[in-house]
Amino acid sequence: MPDPLAVVVAGPAGSGKSTLGRALARTLRAPLVDLDSVTTALLDALPLDALGGHWLTSPHAGLIRDGRYAALRATAADALSTAGRVVVVAPFTAELSGGEEWRALVAALAPAEPHVVLVDGDPAVLASRRSARGAPRDTHRPDTAPVAPRVPAITVDAELSTAQQLARVLPALGVRRPVDPGAGIFAREFDAVLFDLDGTLVDSTASVVKSWRRFAEHFDVSLEALHANHGQPARTLISLLLPAERHTDALAHVTDLEVTDAAGLAPVRGAAAFFTSVPAERRAIVTSGSVPIASARLAAAGLPVPEVFVTVDDVARGKPDPEPFLLAAERLGVDPGRCLVVEDAPAGIAAARAAGCAVLALTGTTAEEELTADLVVDGLDAVRLEVAASGALRLLPA
Known part of the structure; x- marks a missing residue:
């Protein structure tokens, strides 16, 4: 029994x-x-x-x-x-x-x-x-x-x-989502790993919800519209919800809310060990957040800022456009087709797919049926990385 x-x-x-x-x-x-x-x-x-x-x-x-x-x-x-x-x-x-x-x-x-x-x-x-x-x-x-x-x-x-x-x-509680050891992603080799930040490295989902709820109350906008567009840049959401003359004030307001609420945030399960297992010169963070928000959340979770750190301020078109992941691969000097992307949101997965990257998705933010990735796990402790004899990175079941 x-x-x-x-x-x-x-x-x-x-x-x-x-x-x-x-x-x-x-x-x-x-x-x-x-x-x-x-x-x-x-x-x-x-x-x-x-x-x-x-x-x-x-x-x-x-x-x-x-x-x-x-x-x-x-x-x-x-x-x-x-x-x-x-x-x-x-x-x-x-x-x-x-x-x-x-x-x-x-x-x-x-x-x-x-x-x-x-x-x-x-x-x-x-x-x-x-x-x-x-x-x-x-x-x-x-x-x-x-x-x-x-x-x-x-x-x-x-x-x-x-x-x-x-x-x-x-x-x-020890009730884990099974990982298929025969998944095709385990047979591939990668030159770099590109990480989303929110819900992927830092468990900021509740903080994001709280901050945008307060934003919605302040500006009298629809929470449903916010939830439907998770993973997109704040400036994109604001452009959908408010007239142009209010965009600057609204962006400053939500930035202040999110930076303030970052205190006390923790890493996602297994994220710290998985992130630091990637050689520093072969990893990047690609986030839809701004530098102040992303930096505050990384600091709260105790994670190092990588040399390649792509934020919404670096691109003209954010996720689901592939530009953020393409830029990260370019800065690392690698082919996007040999990059593994770690994501938790449909917009980010769509962007990674469009960039030609393989995708490892995490549950915890979005319904599993919306995570159309090469592999879906319930924590980054379910998998691990090793350096193959060729020098490439390989993903393995933990």
Whole structure:
């Protein structure tokens, strides 16, 4: 039998933890045990005078919480003992502090070692979601401070879509996308590797979404139009959304938002080791971002700036036009047809294809069916590079 698996999905109200928990349960084929499903209907059915007010603000709120979580632990323990795996969803505010409540949860889920997934995000966004869903209990919910977990946790941003969140959580749980060792790309040789930046080397997807959401709110433009054009230069997006007289101010505004939000960004899974495994004179970064944004994100992720660094400021036509990749190959002194491009977005893949390059695509930003690459992986730790006897670079399964 496989080892028992317990995934604990935590987060404040409005973070989307229940949605992610349900998606994880489906993917892992595990029973879902949600605190609201286990206890809320019963509590809502009790008369207010029996509790001294709504159960969230009752004088007995502490005892009610103890009872709710006791019921949750017992239900989760039953599910785990019968199915061998379980996904448990609740705020788990006290549990994340690592004290007595955490020890009680660990004991209930034994012998599985719980994997904690924390979903969190901008408090203003979470408040807006709670207001939009109109759940009666949210009108009684007290304000709570953001949780800084004291137990190991996989943290995902509430700004990401459920699919984007899954793409980060599943590999962390050891559930990996299989790599076909017979893929044709493994038989090819390359002279250089050209890397996209956002979503490829730096996990900036949530930061990009957050910055452009704030941009959209400030300039009153459509978020749907922004999402449909991921991977294109900011100046291109702005030209599609705003009149010409506002372009300069809009570009400065979004640049400031993205540079400010770059602090704390991390590398994509496996990106640091893969990037530094390429000889310095044979690698380049090709990004649709500007120098200030790209430099801030590289610095935050602790990645070195390569000698060949093509940004939107270097080209007349950005992705999906092939010009950025052709320019990078030219600066490296190599044939584009002997370049491997690492990308995460359809616009970048289209640009690489048009330049004659082979393409390795990463999940995490775009739906897999849109990644028409030579190989698709869920992290750069799924592959590795070696220098062949000929001196060329070869891609291999990890």
